[in-house]
Amino acid sequence: MGTIIGIDLGTSTTEAAVIKDGKPVMVVNPDKEIITPSAVGLDADENFVIGARAKAQYLLSPEHTAVEIKRKMGTDDTIRLGKRAYTPIALSAKLLEYVKTYASEYLGEEITRAVISVPAYFDDIQRQATVKAGMEAGLSVERIINEPTAAALSYGLLHLEEESHILVYDLGGGTFDVTLLEMFDGVLEVKASSGDNKLGGKDFDEKLVEWLNEQFMKQHGVDLRRDRYAMVKLKEEAERCKIALSTQDSFHVLVPMITEKKGKPLALDVTVTAAQFESLVEELLARTHRPIDVVLADSGILPSEIDRIILVGGSTRMPIVSKDIKNYLNIEPSKAVDPDFAVAEGAAIQAGIIQGSIRQEESILMTDVNPYTLGIRIMDGLTDERMSVIIPRNVTIPTTRSQVYYTCMDYQTEAHIEIYQGESEIVSSNHFLGEFIIGQIPARKSGAERIAVEFSYNINGMLAVKATVLSTGRDASVEIDMMQETEDSKGRIDVTGWKESSYAKQFRTIIRRVERVLKEPMTDDLFLRGELDDALYDLKEALVNEDLETAQEAEEDLLELLEEL
Ligand SMILES: Nc1ncnc2c1ncn2[C@@H]1O[C@H](COP(=O)(O)OP(=O)(O)OP(=O)(O)O)[C@@H](O)[C@H]1O
Ligand SMILES: [Mg+2]
Structure with a gap:
């Protein structure tokens, strides 16, 4: 079995990591970078270009380039690149295929297995779409992990003995997420999650764009919003300025020929101070407070009970973010994890746990929720189509649940246990997972024998089903790998x-x-x-x-x- 890599498939950027000597190590791409822009495009010869090359061509050829594909995952929307339309799954698959290729190159072995992270708020369909994208890229997706859980894991690996409430604050390119986790005895449990999926680094860029344009209008009486090329340049420059202001007090924005007026070139030439930037984005930071309140209320935790705040996402590199959190919660955020790498590292740690390359005593247990209802087919009145629920959806896993059933025919000596997942009461509308027969039931009148059916669902997506004849103790069982089950049982493609x-x-x-x-x-x-x-x-x-x-x-x-x- 080959190495499993961890992938943070982000809206703006994508990173991969792997466990070496018990520790996560980031994977380097062919551009010698760890961070790969999440962009996919078609070049002039209709060949796919991915990552930095695609991001670069976005400026010149936006109609042949897709960015922020992740926002469309799990929807029926398609994304047009030139003449053809692609599903979000197909384009995410291109991105993952690129990661798979460079990771294989970098690690010197063919990579075929991955753990991929998704936002905590992703629903089943979005998660399934992510798994499908992985499969289309030739990766067996061993596990989907929530991004905040992954971030907490990368922190937790080094701080196992701690018993604490951890708040993960993730401000990325386009989205803001807050999650509260509890860690005790090496178990990491998600307590509550909230966020704003329309708040991220892009909005900070936008504030600067507006302000720079106002300055330009004052100087030259020209509105750059009317010139598409100028706007593209302006946005790029605004992001550069924002990033620079994370480490310096002022930045000189200079674009010599941003547009022209009556045939004469005009320059954008403005100096922005960190203080000016701060007042421009005050309102954006204020918007982070409500999701924090929601998470605290939902988990019943007081701000004073938070032991650790972990910053994740490129946008938390802005010093004003830490300052705002300090003001709001009176806690200094931790610098213990790298905001750009924590999620990928956590996904790699999860991969290491699955693979056994992280030693048992260092291994962290995690809980998660079961996304689908699981049950068996039973006879009920007139129909033998009834779904009897054994593990309801959204139950915390790992979990073990059982139900007792009665024989339904006279002198019945065996029972077929058919296992399904899905939300319908009718099994044929649900997804069939597997079956087995429990035999040697003592031949008695209908209802005289009882059979206990037990489902155990573990964190790695394995479902073990056991049936026991209660009068004799005889049992039979089957194990189902749920991660493999997300592929359509008929090997269908996404249509x-x-x-x-x-x-x-x-x-x-x-x-x-x-x-x-x-x-x-x-x-x-x-x-x-x-x-x-x-x-x-x-x-x-x-x-x-x-x-x-x-x-x-x-x-x-x-x-x-x-x-x-
Ligand atoms: N030093 C920095 N200072 C300020 N902002 C930065 C810095 N470095 C990166 N960013 C911003 O971080 C954002 C990208 O963050 P990140 O890569 O964490 O996003 P993502 O995980 O792909 O997206 P999301 O979490 O929204 O799905 C961009 O808006 C970028 O401008
Ligand atoms: Mg992110």
């Missing part, structure tokens, strides 16, 4: 982008009609239903591939099946 097909209009009505039928809770004929689902997928896949002939064939199949129903 949500069918709407972008040039033939979409022609097939829209039939697709809607079939989708309506499939949504109806119970159809008499489950076999037909499955056929219908398959044919619908075939049609969408054909549309994604712009294959009219196959699409027409699938349409005919669908019409026949509807007829039969």
Whole structure:
């Protein structure tokens, strides 16, 4: 089994790390940089360019370049690069493929396994989309880890003995997240999470852009917002200025030929002081307070009970951020972790725990929540389609839960245990995970024998299911790797982008009609239903591939099946 890497797949930047000699080490990309811009583009020859090259071409060719792909993960939106539209999953996969390639190069071994971090607020669909992107990039995603948990882990590895409440404050490029975790006996538990997904470094840049433009208008009577090229330059310069002001008291913004007036070039030439910048962004910092309050209230923790504040995200390098936190909570934020690397390091630590390359005594236990309801098929009155819930969704894992069931037929000597995940009460609408048979049940009247079914779901996504005949103690069991289960059991690709097909209009009505039928809770004929689902997928896949002939064939199949129903 090869090395598992940890990846922080960010909105603005992406980083990877790996465990060496028990400690996380950052992976260096071909540009000799640890930080890779999360940008994907097509060059003039329609070849993909990733990272710094893509970010550089964004200025010149925004219509061929995608940034902030992460914001669209889990949606049906597509992203246009030139003539073609791509799903967010496909473009994230390009980014991950790039990371996989340079990590393999850097580490001198083929990397095929990863732990990828996601924001704590990501829902199931966004998490699944992330796993799919990993798989499309040729990575087996061993685990999805929450970003704040990862950051706390990179802190926790060095401070295992501490019993503490840790507040992770993550101000990135486009989003702000606050999470409160509790650490005791080497167990790290997320207590509460909140944030603002429209607050980040970009907004700080924007404040400077507005202010610089005002200065320019005063000097030259020209509004730069009317000149697209000038705005691109201005934004770039504003970010540079902001970053410089993190370490110096003033910065001279100078762009010799930012625009022209009556054929004469005009220069942007303004000096910005740290104090000026501070007053410009005061209002943005004030917006961080509410999510902090929410997290404290939700976890029932007083500010005085916070033992440690960890800063994560490039934007926390601004000195005013620490100052504002100090003012608001009266706690000095810790400098113990690197704000740019903590999340990737934490993902690598998680990878190391899975792999056993972090020693047991250093290993930190984490809790997480189970994103789906898990249960088995049972007979209930007239139907044998009923889902009986054993582990409800959002229960903290690791967890073990069991239920006792009765035999439902006279002289029944075996029981089929079919395991499903999903939110429907009807098992055929849920996702089938696996099955096994428990035999040698004493032959007695219906309801006379009891069988306990126990589900144990651990932190690495393994679900162990055991059935025990209570009268004899005989048992049988099966283990399911939930991380492998996120791939569609039929090996399907993502076809949500069918709407972008040039033939979409022609097939829209039939697709809607079939989708309506499939949504109806119970159809008499489950076999037909499955056929219908398959044919619908075939049609969408054909549309994604712009294959009219196959699409027409699938349409005919669908019409026949509807007829039969
Ligand atoms: N020294 C610095 N001073 C101020 N801001 C900085 C500094 N270095 C980086 N930044 C800002 O940090 C932001 C990028 O942060 P980061 O890489 O943590 O974001 P991300 O994790 O990709 O995005 P998100 O967390 O929103 O998903 C950018 O807005 C960048 O301008
Ligand atoms: Mg981030």
